[in-house]
Amino acid sequence: MMLREPCTWLCIAVCALAAPGTARARGEFCGTVPAAGFDQPPNTAHAGQYLNQLYGYAVTIPQRLSAYTPAGTPQRGFGIVLSWSPRAYLGVDAAYDAFYDITADGVHRRDLNAIRLHDQVVDDQPASYSLAHAAGGRYLTRVRCSGDPQVYIHDDVIVVRNREIYRLNLQTLPERYAADVKVLDALLRSWRWQAITGRQSAALM
Secondary structure, eight states, X not given: OOOOXXXXXXXXXXXXXXXXXXXXXXXXXXXXXXXXXXXXXXSEEEOSEEEETTTTEEEEOOTTOOEEEOTXXXXXXXXXXXXXXXXXXXXXXXXXXXXXXXXXXXXXXXXXXXXXXXXXXXXXXXXXXXXTTEEEEEEEEEEEOTTOOOEEEXXXXXXXXXTEEEEEEEXXXXXXXXXXXXXXXXXXXXXXXXXXXXXHHHHTO
C-alpha cells in the first residue's frame, strides 16, 4: 500500500476538514470550524449520494442539506454547516493512520490529549460502535474552552480499518444537539463500504 499525504485534520476536520491522521489544532474543538466561506466556491458542493473511491466508502447526504469539500485538496470527505451562528458543523473524513493509533480508542485518546493542552474535558462518554459492520467507537465529549464559558459537544464516530481512519464528527452546542444528532445518525445509517480505486494517483497529490 502506498502512503498518501500524512493528513492535516480536523474538524473536520476541518483546513476546513482537518485530518484524523494528525494532531488536531488548538481552537478546533471550540466552534471555530469551518472558516467563513466554506460553503462558497471554489469549494466543491455535494448533494445526495456521495461516493469516495479513494477511501472506499459511500454515504447519503440528507435531503435539503449541502456538503462541501475544500478546493485544491485530495478527496477525503466533506463537511456540512448545520448553523453558522451558533456554529454547528458535521465533518466526514478519512485519512491514513500515520501515527499508528491502530484502534478507534487510540485516535480518541489523542484527541483528548490535544484538548487538555489548552482546554477542559467536562465529560467524555466512550461506547463501542459498528459502522456498516466495521467495529469502532462512538465518543460523546463535552468541552469547555479556555476563556469561553460555552460548552461544546463533540459526537465522534471513529473506525480504523486497514490502517485508514474513518471519522464522522458532529460539533454543536447542547441546545442544538437533539436536532443536529439526527443528521449524524442519518449519515451513519446510510454508510456503505466500497471498492477502493485511484489510490496510486492520489498518493502523488
